[in-house]
Every structure is written in C-alpha cells, then in structure tokens.
Amino acid sequence: MASKDRTKVRRSPHKQSGDPLIVQQIVTRAILAHVAIEVDDQPFCIPVACAPYASELLLHGSTASRLFKALASGVPACVTITSIQGLVLAGSAFDSSMHYRSLMAFGRARVIEGHEKEEALNALTDHLFPERREELRESTPKELLATSVLAFPLDEFSVKVSNGAPELTEDGSNLWIGVIPIATQYGAAIPAEGLAQTAKVPEYISRWPVNRI
Amino acid sequence: MASKDRTKVRRSPHKQSGDPLIVQQIVTRAILAHVAIEVDDQPFCIPVACAPYASELLLHGSTASRLFKALASGVPACVTITSIQGLVLAGSAFDSSMHYRSLMAFGRARVIEGHEKEEALNALTDHLFPERREELRESTPKELLATSVLAFPLDEFSVKVSNGAPELTEDGSNLWIGVIPIATQYGAAIPAEGLAQTAKVPEYISRWPVNRI
Numbered sequence A, B: 001m002a003s004k005d006r007t008k009v010r011r012s013p014h015k016q017s018g019d020p021l022i023v024q025q026i027v028t029r030a031i032l033a034h035v036a037i038e039v040d041d042q043p044f045c046i047p048v049a050c051a052p053y054a055s056e057l058l059l060h061g062s063t064a065s066r067l068f069k070a071l072a073s074g075v076p077a078c079v080t081i082t083s084i085q086g087l088v089l090a091g092s093a094f095d096s097s098m099h100y101r102s103l104m105a106f107g108r109a110r111v112i113e114g115h116e117k118e119e120a121l122n123a124l125t126d127h128l129f130p131e132r133r134e135e136l137r138e139s140t141p142k143e144l145l146a147t148s149v150l151a152f153p154l155d156e157f158s159v160k161v162s163n164g165a166p167e168l169t170e171d172g173s174n175l176w177i178g179v180i181p182i183a184t185q186y187g188a189a190i191p192a193e194g195l196a197q198t199a200k201v202p203e204y205i206s207r208w209p210v211n212r213i
Helices: A020-029 A066-072 A115-128 A141-146 A203-207 B020-029 B066-072 B115-128 B141-146 B203-207
Strands: A032-039 A042-053 A056-062 A077-089 A097-107 A147-153 A157-162 A178-186 B032-039 B042-053 B056-062 B077-089 B097-107 B147-153 B157-162 B178-186
Touching: A020 A042, A020 A077, A020 A097, A020 A157, A032 A056, A032 A066, A032 B032, A032 B077, A042 A066, A042 A115, A042 B097, A056 A066, A056 A115, A066 A147, A077 B032, A097 A147, A097 A178, A097 B042, A115 A141, A115 A147, A141 A147, B020 B042, B020 B077, B020 B097, B020 B157, B032 B056, B032 B066, B042 B066, B042 B115, B056 B066, B056 B115, B066 B147, B097 B147, B097 B178, B115 B141, B115 B147, B141 B147
Parallel strands: A042 B077, A077 B042
Antiparallel strands: A032 A042, A032 A077, A032 B042, A042 A056, A042 B032, A056 A147, A077 A097, A077 A178, A097 A157, A178 B178, B032 B042, B032 B077, B042 B056, B056 B147, B077 B097, B077 B178, B097 B157
C-alpha cells in the first residue's frame, strides 16, 4: 500500500484534516493512545500512556513486556488517539453519532536511549503529572533500565474531527435534537492509607488540564 | 502463536484477570473500542462505537469503509476497550501510574445480516442513547444497507485491572501521595440551531450512565 493511500480518510472526507495544528492539539492533551502491531499473524491493540515530544509522540512501557519489545523492534505500527467529546442526538438512529477527534499515525517507533532517555521520561512525567516532578525523588538507574521509552513519528497521519450539529427533523415533531457534551473531570483526591495529615493535596492539581481522554 | 499464549498477561500478572464478570462490567459500560487489524502489511488501529450483545461485542460502521470491510471479511483482529479511572500519584515517577481497566479480545468479527441486523442496530442505539429509540423514526432500508454491523467474540481475552493504592515513601517527607480519580460526565445539553422552544431536553438523559470512556 502506498503511503499516500493509508492516510487518506476514505469515508467522511469532510472530516479529514491534514492540519498539523490539530495533531498538536490532540497530542498536547491526550494521556492515552492505542497502538496496533502484528505479532505472529495476530494483531494486538495495546493501550499506552503517551506524551507529546516535539514532532513525535512518546510512549513508555516495561522493557520486559513482549508487546512493547515488538514495538521497540521497529515493526510497522499504527498509533491512534481518540477523544469523545459528545453524543449527537439526531432525529434518527442512523444520524445519531458522537462528537470526537481522532488521530491515526503510521510509522515505526524509535527507541530512546542514553542521556535522551531521562529527558524523555521527564517529559512524560511532566505531561501526565504537571508540576509534580520537582517534588519527586530522581529515578534510579534500575528504574531507568526497567522502562522502555519510545518515540513515534507524527509525520504520516490522518485526523478526523466530527463536531457538526445534527439537522432538525421536518416532521413537525417536538423531538429534542442537539448535542450532549461529554467532559472528563478530576474527582476528590484520595490520600494513600496512613498518609500524614500534614501532607496536603498539591495545589498544582487544580491547574491540571481536563478532557485528556 | 498458541491461543493460550496471546491471552496470557505477561507483565504485571497481578493485574491479570480471566473473570468473565469483569469483561461484562467493562462492555456494559463502554461506548468506545479500538480495533487492530492488518491490511497489506500495515497495522491499523480503528476507533469504533461498541455495545454489549449477549456474549459478543457489537461494532458498527459504514459498509463503504475500507477498514470496516476488511474487518467484516473475517481477518484476525484484536478489540481493546480501555477505561482510565484515575491518576496514581506515588513518591517517584517510576511508581506513578494510572488506575485503569482494559479488555483485550482476540478473534474474528462476524457479519450480522438479515432480520438480526435490525435487532443488533437497535441494541446499539439502546446502548449508546438509552431510552431514546422509541422517540426516533424507524431506520430506512437504505440506511440499513449503508451500515455494517459486526459481532466480535468475547471468549478469548485478557483483562487488566489496575486499582491499587500507591505506597507511602519512607523518607519522612510531607509529599502528598494518593489517587486523583478521573470521571466522565455529561455537560449541559446544546440544542440544535433553530430547534423549537417547546422541544425539551429529554428527561431520560438524567438517567444515562457516566464514565463510559
């Protein structure tokens, strides 16, 4: 398959977008990606935490994970990030749908090693837990060895954005038609059992972005 | 690869679960799945709406979608449903993680046709938009033809549930350690432009389950 072929959104061409800005918006927010690879003629779809990393996407996992090892070996892969943003209540089941943004990127992962590895792990921590890293102890060499950090290219991709309003019905019925937004929020912090009363919930959590999945 | 092989969770064996009840809990709630298939040596990871269907998972898409056609042709596939339920703030970056539940199912999709197709589409509508179907007009034959409905088996799977509490640090620091829950909620309903003032937001929306992605 020619590379041009696989990034063309065949269906719903109005949803296609090659806008790198939308890609950046999606990866700047997302904390979860799904990665497709094939191992021994069986496709696998693997959920992984992710973070933006210049023009790439960072993924990390255990060096002992069989699927992560396969991904790290440079097999062809597809990384998809999907954000559901609402339910579209139309006048028919057929036209009912969801508001979503999805990014599908194609390529092969690159293993990050050496001094770049710590930097990449810091970028992951800063993305998943903003402002927390300075409170944490440094990672140990053993921990660094146990973690596999990969960078996935974002130069071959397709993006779909579905955010249209449903059409009104023409049958004069009083059916409500519209969109029910879906939003992801943080709940009340749950301290670990036995935590000192003097340890206060960090103030930076109030600044963490929402709608990350 | 032997089938026993691919459903064994190699990493984090304490997270493994073969409990079909957890599978049912996951699919009863989820509205989004990611499907991995390979087409012409390129893996694809496709986001799709889903619904429970007895011991299978319903997926639907356009009959004109190239990827959905491939899936419908019965190629080996992997369907993954992931629900992120919280951020785990530990004392180190290494131990920081997420609370999540994920289901990875392996198999081949079966095309639903004939009189079963309408029944399956109704099940999808009832799952995605509970209680709304009786207000909607029936699907037209043309709409039914344009929609591909697949059932994916849930008999070969692995489940991971990560819901543990982070350990306290022993360095006597006052660092807050615990879990920040992540919850998905509905926002205020947005009526379609031009909708009659007399069309009221359906009362059943208040009964719709949350945390579906």
